[in-house]
Amino acid sequence: MENKKIKKNKLFIFEILVFIILIGVIFYETYFIFINNSSSSYEKNIKNNIKELNIINDEMGKYNLGQALNAKKLENLRESMPQYVEKLNNIKNNFDKMVPEEKYKSDHTNLMNGLEKNILIFRQAEAILKDPEGKDVNVAADNLKKYRDDCLNYYSKINSKKMKVSLSSNCINFINNTLNYANTMARITKDKEISLNQNIEFINNMDLIISKFSSIKIDFSPQLLDENKDLNNIISIASNKSDELYILKQDFSNISIPPKALETYKLLNEVIENYETYLQKFIDLKQNQDESISNPSSQFINNLYKDSNSLFNTVETNYNKFLKSYNEFKNSNL
Numbered sequence: 001m002e003n004k005k006i007k008k009n010k011l012f013i014f015e016i017l018v019f020i021i022l023i024g025v026i027f028y029e030t031y032f033i034f035i036n037n038s039s040s041s042y043e044k045n046i047k048n049n050i051k052e053l054n055i056i057n058d059e060m061g062k063y064n065l066g067q068a069l070n071a072k073k074l075e076n077l078r079e080s081m082p083q084y085v086e087k088l089n090n091i092k093n094n095f096d097k098m099v100p101e102e103k104y105k106s107d108h109t110n111l112m113n114g115l116e117k118n119i120l121i122f123r124q125a126e127a128i129l130k131d132p133e134g135k136d137v138n139v140a141a142d143n144l145k146k147y148r149d150d151c152l153n154y155y156s157k158i159n160s161k162k163m164k165v166s167l168s169s170n171c172i173n174f175i176n177n178t179l180n181y182a183n184t185m186a187r188i189t190k191d192k193e194i195s196l197n198q199n200i201e202f203i204n205n206m207d208l209i210i211s212k213f214s215s216i217k218i219d220f221s222p223q224l225l226d227e228n229k230d231l232n233n234i235i236s237i238a239s240n241k242s243d244e245l246y247i248l249k250q251d252f253s254n255i256s257i258p259p260k261a262l263e264t265y266k267l268l269n270e271v272i273e274n275y276e277t278y279l280q281k282f283i284d285l286k287q288n289q290d291e292s293i294s295n296p297s298s299q300f301i302n303n304l305y306k307d308s309n310s311l312f313n314t315v316e317t318n319y320n321k322f323l324k325s326y327n328e329f330k331n332s333n334l
Contacts, residue, residue, distance in 0.1 A: 042098055043162055046108075049091050050165045053115070056087055061170025069177045074129070081126035088119045107158045111165065114154030118167070120147040125178045132185040133192075141182040148175050198258045199333045205255045206326065209248065209268070216244045217275060217319075219312050220282065224305045231285060231293045238282035245276060264329050267322035274318055278311040 063070055063077045092115050100108040124144045128137060148167070155166050167175070218241060220234050249272060257265050285293060285304075296304075 042100055042104065045094070045098060046100075046104075046111075046163055049094050050111075050163060053088070053091050053118070053165055054168065056084060056091075057118070057166075057171040058168040059170075060084075060174035061168070064170065064173050064177055067177065067180065069174075069181050078126075078129045081122060081129060085119060085122045085126060088115070088122060091115065092119065104160060104163070107160045107163050110154045110157040111163060114151050114158075114165065117147045117151035117154060121151060121167075121175060125175070128178060128182045132181065133189045135189075137182050137186045137189065141179050141186070144175065144179060144182070148172075195258065196333075198256065199261070199329075201256065202258050202261050203330055203334070205251075206268070209252050209255070210326075212244075212248050212251075213268075213272070213275075216241050216248065217315070221305065221309050221312065224301060224308070229301075231296060235282050235285055235293070238279045242276070242279045242283060245272065245279065248272070249276075258333075260333060261329055264322065264325045267318065267325050271315060271319045271322050274311070274315045278308065278315055281308050281311060 063073050065071070069077070092112070095108070095112055095115065098108070121144065124140055124147060128140050128144065131137070134140070152167060158164060218237070220238070223229055223234055252269070252272065255265070281304075
């Protein structure tokens with residue numbers, strides 16, 4: 001009776017052990033299946049997303065034209081950049097949801113860091129293309145270079161062949177061409193700024209010259225027609241105006257001339273020379289030995305009026321021509 005009880009207990013214990021072993025086998029098989037499935041799922045998902053990432057990076061090559069961006073495709077590029085950024089962000093969101101196993105953790109971290117820089121590359125390129133004449137385009141170019149270098153550094157640290165991602169040669173060329181574009185636009189913007197400052201300085205100086213010239217310029221015709229005319233007084237005024245004109249010419253000669261303003265400058269210079277000739281016509285009367293300045297004949301006055309009036313008309317005609325040219329310059333260069 002006792003032996004039967006012992007045998008029964010042993011059988012019970014054996015059955016329990018068998019049950020425990022079966023549970024263990026099932027657990028481990030289930031665990032490893034889960035692990036393998038998880039690993040397989042991660043590798044599949046990461047592979048698909050990396051493939052899409054590489055395609056996006058490589059696609060930027062279609063906007064290259066040798067060592068420059070294709071000018072004919074710039075507008076299309078500007079419109080497409082937000083879509084590229086959105087696609088990269090979607091890939092990043094997919095990566096964020098993935099849980100890598102231990103052997104992939106380091107590579108996954110480098111992948112995420114590299115992708116963040118990859119996105120910044122596209123965002124910075126978008127900003128440059130959107131506002132190429134912005135004051136901070138040089139800063140934007142420096143940032144783009146840093147993002148490129150950081151991105152390449154992170155991607156190069158990925159060891160797993162299954163997770164290899166890179167900035168393709170097409171993408172690198174696109175980045176470098178965008179940098180060249182930014183640097184070119186920065187130089188153009190700087191040149192425009194310098195040119196604008198030169199134009200402003202020129203216009204300020206010219207406005208001052210014009211104001212002075214207007215106060216110097218005088219037509220002696222009304223005085224010549226006056227019955228109570230005094231030639232000595234006219235000559236004295238002309239002499240004083242000539243002295244003022246001499247000072248004005250010195251100031252005028254010291255003006256810095258922007259290339260586009262050269263013709264306008266020459267026109268005013270011609271006007272000043274015309275007026276100088278006009279004044280000299282009266283100043284030279286001092287040396288006139290044939291006519292009495294104090295009591296000039298009608299014929300003398302008529303000839304003087306005719307000659308001087310012709311000279312002054314030339315001054316006025318050329319002065320109006322200058323003013324037209326000068327106003328056109330101001331309107332188109334400010």
